[in-house]
Amino acid sequence: MEKIDLRTLSEAELLGIRKFAVHQVQLGKSQKKVCAEIGLRPNTLSEWYRDFKEKGIKGLKSEKKGAKSEPMKLLNSTQEKEIQKMIIDKFPEQLKLDFALWTRKAVKELIEQQFNINIAIRTVGTYLKNWGFTPQKPKKKAYEQDDKKVQKWLEEEYPSIQKLAKEQAAEIHWGDECGVRNQCQHGRSYAPKGKTPVKMGMSKRFSVNMISSITNQGKVQFMIYSDSMNADKFIEFLEHLTKSSEKKIFLIVDNLRVHHSKIVTEWVLKNKENIALFYLPSYSPERNPKSW
Numbered sequence: 001m002e003k004i005d006l007r008t009l010s011e012a013e014l015l016g017i018r019k020f021a022v023h024q025v026q027l028g029k030s031q032k033k034v035c036a037e038i039g040l041r042p043n044t045l046s047e048w049y050r051d052f053k054e055k056g057i058k059g060l061k062s063e064k065k066g067a068k069s070e071p072m073k074l075l076n077s078t079q080e081k082e083i084q085k086m087i088i089d090k091f092p093e094q095l096k097l098d099f100a101l102w103t104r105k106a107v108k109e110l111i112e113q114q115f116n117i118n119i120a121i122r123t124v125g126t127y128l129k130n131w132g133f134t135p136q137k138p139k140k141k142a143y144e145q146d147d148k149k150v151q152k153w154l155e156e157e158y159p160s161i162q163k164l165a166k167e168q169a170a171e172i173h174w175g176d177e178c179g180v181r182n183q184c185q186h187g188r189s190y191a192p193k194g195k196t197p198v199k200m201g202m203s204k205r206f207s208v209n210m211i212s213s214i215t216n217q218g219k220v221q222f223m224i225y226s227d228s229m230n231a232d233k234f235i236e237f238l239e240h241l242t243k244s245s246e247k248k249i250f251l252i253v254d255n256l257r258v259h260h261s262k263i264v265t266e267w268v269l270k271n272k273e274n275i276a277l278f279y280l281p282s283y284s285p286e287r288n289p290k291s292w
Contacts, residue, residue, distance in 0.1 A: 170248040
């Protein structure tokens with residue numbers, strides 16, 4: 001007999017077939033023969049008969065879909081909150097786990113480490129989904145960064161820069177340097193599934209560097225240069241910047257050694273009517289709008 005597709009049946013039809021099949025086994029028929037007559041898979045009937053012996057007729061009824069009640073969950077609410085907090089506050093290596101980032105396997109081992117509960121990888125994935133956790137590319141942050149100093153800069157120093165700029169009718173600029181290589185590939189491109197798009201480019205490698213500034217209103221100015229940034233190149237950029245601006249410039253930069261060099265400091269002092277330099281807190285490049 002052709003096997004029955006149980007997925008196409010209603011709950012009432014399923015219960016009727018289960019009762020009939022189990023009754024046939026009780027009458028003395030072999031499970032193999034009952035399966036052949038009805039069109040069932042042997043494993044299916046074995047599960048039905050086992051559930052019937054354990055729970056009676058209730059065992060033949062379909063379980064309601066959806067989240068399990070608290071007693072049926074592997075982790076209780078308190079344990080779930082503890083695991084979530086650990087994932088948010090720490091990386092695996094900080095908890096002596098042999099992983100760089102949080103994966104399902106890493107979370108599985110964390111649960112086993114903390115509560116001695118062994119959970120399947122797929123179940124860990126279900127927990128993460130229910131918690132609203134998704135795989136994401138982590139942001140970089142230097143260990144040396146002092147969060148208190150960063151907060152102080154945001155709450156006290158930058159507002160002072162804004163106030164001073166208003167008093168002197170100055171324009172705030174955010175400056176930074178970056179390098180670009182011709183083999184750098186950013187972004188994604190839609191294409192038919194299985195047909196990866198090909199972007200043509202030169203095989204020969206070359207790179208260029210750029211220093212630029214952006215104002216709070218979004219005005220961008222930049223200068224292209226080769227080799228490494230040094231005091232002379234930085235001063236050259238500052239000269240172009242001041243010449244192209246009718247207002248005094250308040251330029252906020254990071255703590256690159258060149259920005260603090262004696263030559264630069266002397267040049268800025270000579271041109272204090274046109275420009276002033278301010279510095280981000282140490283190891284905090286993400287505070288520069290140019291990196292957003």
